[in-house]
Amino acid sequence: MSHHVPAALRRQVWERAEGLCEYCLLHERDDWVGFQIEHIRSRKHGGRTTLANLALACLDCNMAKGSDLGSVTRTTGVLLPFYHPRRNKWTDHFRLQGHRIQPLTETGEVTCRILGFNARSRLQKRKAIALAGNYPGTEALALLRE
Numbered sequence: 001m002s003h004h005v006p007a008a009l010r011r012q013v014w015e016r017a018e019g020l021c022e023y024c025l026l027h028e029r030d031d032w033v034g035f036q037i038e039h040i041r042s043r044k045h046g047g048r049t050t051l052a053n054l055a056l057a058c059l060d061c062n063m064a065k066g067s068d069l070g071s072v073t074r075t076t077g078v079l080l081p082f083y084h085p086r087r088n089k090w091t092d093h094f095r096l097q098g099h100r101i102q103p104l105t106e107t108g109e110v111t112c113r114i115l116g117f118n119a120r121s122r123l124q125k126r127k128a129i130a131l132a133g134n135y136p137g138t139e140a141l142a143l144l145r146e
Contacts, residue, residue, distance in 0.1 A: 005037050005049055013037050017056035018139040022085035023065070024101060024117050025140040026058050030129045033059050040084055042067035055085045060122060064115045071110040083111040091144060096136060099126040 005013075014035075019028045021035060028035045038057040041047030044067050057065070070081035083093050093108035094101050101117040103109040116122060129135035136144065 005054065009049070009051060009054070010037050012051055013054045013056050016051075020056065020137070020139050020143070021058035021061055022055040023057055023061040023083065023111070023115055024122070025090070025096070025136060025143065026126070026129075027134070027137040027139060028056075028058070030134050030137065031058055031125075035059070036062045038062045038065070040086065041069065045069060052086055060119075061115045061117075068114065071114045073106045073110055074113070075106065075109075078106070080107050080110050082114070083107055089146070091146065096140075096144060099123050099130060099135070 014028075014037075019035075020026070021028075035056050035058050037054050038061075039047040039049070040053050040055050043049070047053050065082065068082070070079055072079050083090070088107070093103065093105045094112065095104055096102075100123065101112055103112040112118065126135050
């Protein structure tokens, strides 16, 4: 497929994610900018523009991830892939604790650290959204209960 993501495919990705960033669980309606369709495995690493390789991502997560596939863990120094929204279950790798996203695994740790889940600005954003009664949103709560 081409690098362009056709409108119908974009819609499928958004609907599957129910408007949630598939990494940090922020809902698009609660962010200041629209979310992006991102390649889980970037095109430069052979990723294809297919439903199975696309995820909905907020600008913060997508910009931090870029074309990276993973990172070296702090504890063991082993290169591990990031959390993969199609292959991994979010609650196996992360826990929502107030406004913080706590990693539960080394995969969760590298994803959380590199994508900057708990950067000060992002914690402040989630706190403000929570004060408005929208974080975590109903879609995120349903995913957390699975």
